[in-house]
Amino acid sequence: MSKIRLFNAKILTMKDREAADGEIWIDGKKITYVGAPKNTDISFDREIDCAGDLLMPGLKNAHTHTAMTFGRSLADSASLDDWLHKHIFPIEAKLNEDNIYWFSQLGYAEYLANGVTACFDMYLKPDAQAKSAVDAGFRHVFCGAVNDFGGMDTLEDEYNRFNNYDELVSYQLGFHAEYTTSEGIMKQISEISHKYEAPVFAHVSETKREVDGCIDRYGMSPVKVFDKLGLYDFGGGGFHCVWFDDEDLDIYQKRGLSAAFNCCSNLKLASGAARVDRFITRGVNIAVGTDGAASNNALNMFREMFLLSTLPNLYVDGGAFVDPYEILKAGTVGGARMMGLDDCDILAEGKQADIIRIDMKHPVMRPVNNTVANIVYSGHPGIVKMTMIAGNILYENGEYSTIDLDKVIDTTDKMMDSLR
């Protein structure tokens, strides 16, 4: 438990859109001071001169499949259905616990280099995943991954176990999607949700084909099916949210649900383009995710934020011109809210010290006409100089403190030989 002082910084707390000169003190996992430069006789273990760099809350990756780094650039140029059935499922059938552990280490390394301090992850073999997260010092929120092929019998146990596993790990109820999950299983998940008064999350309306299929099966869209089955009675939300109609939006607004968008993956798999402007207008909580590296092919929240902000301009006559501050809020505060990380959302006293440092001397950040617009429209992972989670500096100037990147690369390279 160390005491750290980050001084001589610009601070964007994400309570408001203006960055201000100041400093941050950290004691153990938490922030003890955020504000103007201040004298103190506290003895810090480390004092870091930020030299005018920006400190802000870490980015929250609100939908991902971390271990899917194995599939990066392995099967491109395919639509979601083909990609999943012809390319991904056959490899997933071979994955063991070791694979999940090491490919997740690679994913956590990329998150840290990219300024991501938490992820909302849906995937396989949660024990190996949780160990990998804790070893990396990464904040990992599981989303249940139930579908017709498995997961229902262990969902409640996982929910209880991983919500009492480690401070860095938590678990939300969830299932894959309507098109992979029978009504009977969805009803069982709804029952568990009611028992624990817990929110439920799933992929929803990612492709037009999915929505059309659901209408064939149920006579209504996936959002309406989930709502009717009581899956949204205690909140929750969806991943992708590309093909929402007005009634779907009404349900998300009325129920206080959250929508996580994954623009790069949607573009690459030819699924469509989400319309974040329609969610913002209704005040729906929005969040940003990368999806897995197998479909994206990066875990780059900056590229996601640029796209989420600008893609609606293709569909609104004269331009939608989404406010970039709404998008940066989605990438930080909105994601934290969706994932149940209420103590990791903004920079404030008593909050978890999940902080990133942005290089304000990088040419792409100059001149400073508008800091928030610079991050959303100009930013890329190369501007991240430091990533801290729960008071631990896990990434600094290209070096990792918890991840042995050379070993991760060697190990995952060898594993690929047997997976390809």
Added chain:
Amino acid sequence: MSKIRLFNAKILTMKDREAADGEIWIDGKKITYVGAPKNTDISFDREIDCAGDLLMPGLKNAHTHTAMTFGRSLADSASLDDWLHKHIFPIEAKLNEDNIYWFSQLGYAEYLANGVTACFDMYLKPDAQAKSAVDAGFRHVFCGAVNDFGGMDTLEDEYNRFNNYDELVSYQLGFHAEYTTSEGIMKQISEISHKYEAPVFAHVSETKREVDGCIDRYGMSPVKVFDKLGLYDFGGGGFHCVWFDDEDLDIYQKRGLSAAFNCCSNLKLASGAARVDRFITRGVNIAVGTDGAASNNALNMFREMFLLSTLPNLYVDGGAFVDPYEILKAGTVGGARMMGLDDCDILAEGKQADIIRIDMKHPVMRPVNNTVANIVYSGHPGIVKMTMIAGNILYENGEYSTIDLDKVIDTTDKMMDSLR
């Protein structure tokens, strides 16, 4: 004139899509060897162990306004017309030679950090621009910037002068666009083009409004107007190329013209999405540009390549699934061809040593299932470790050899106070 050896590398020459183990020797400005590891008794001034990193041709930014870094995040959320008339033109009226020099230094710094080794630039005050380029050691290709407000009287002089100025500088005939340039002036440019048998370039079909206006004025699209006026008789091409009809494509195919795309700027200004797939099918030479930082808001060729490759998936039923190798060729070889830089296109003996080193140990580049797909779909400026132009290492591990970044930042900050 120094001799450099880059060894222990993966080399992607861009003659074909496979990277191979090897090394590169440079003598002065040129490449003297590219191939398998090889013993030699040449005495090099510097031998760099690339530790398995990738060497490839530098990216060619085929449409930009380098000095417009002043406008980064200064005026967002506006359509092209409003952005240009209400925000940009009033500031441009104030720009002096010093502004152009220093804001271009900032732009060159960003190019170098992003792996860009040449730009095709249309802007103001070419003397200050050329001096800034040569001081930075950057390869700068001017495109004439004639419109109704000026430039016609100096075009021929600039063409002759900047094609005999410095080995790093060249000049192509060009004008702003149909909607800003009268028929009379376009005819004068056509005459100069015929006199020198030189290609001509201009913004073309960037917005639907531009095309509709041109049809009102001439009864045909901008491409057809340019073709009819003889502007394409000696080749050339266009920037943006968003709203092309089949006849426009026919002309580009038949005439052997080049199209440079600027997806980020188009998205952000609500201009539309280019359809690179339609150009590839016809074998048109394609290139990638960032447009200026004032509309993009970055000079990030990786984000451009991702978008250029994936945006057509929104418009083709079942997905367009453009080959990422075609996009990487556009970002290197296609751009060089468009800009008249035939000796800067691929890595081969006798070619200019315009080379970048990509960090293959960055998590986003692992595992290596497909190097080209990794660069196009996963890459970002943070993976660039070294940028060399004409045999000079101008950027290496975050440090610049020709640009004083601190001074650039201080100077441009002060200049912003009088421009805003």
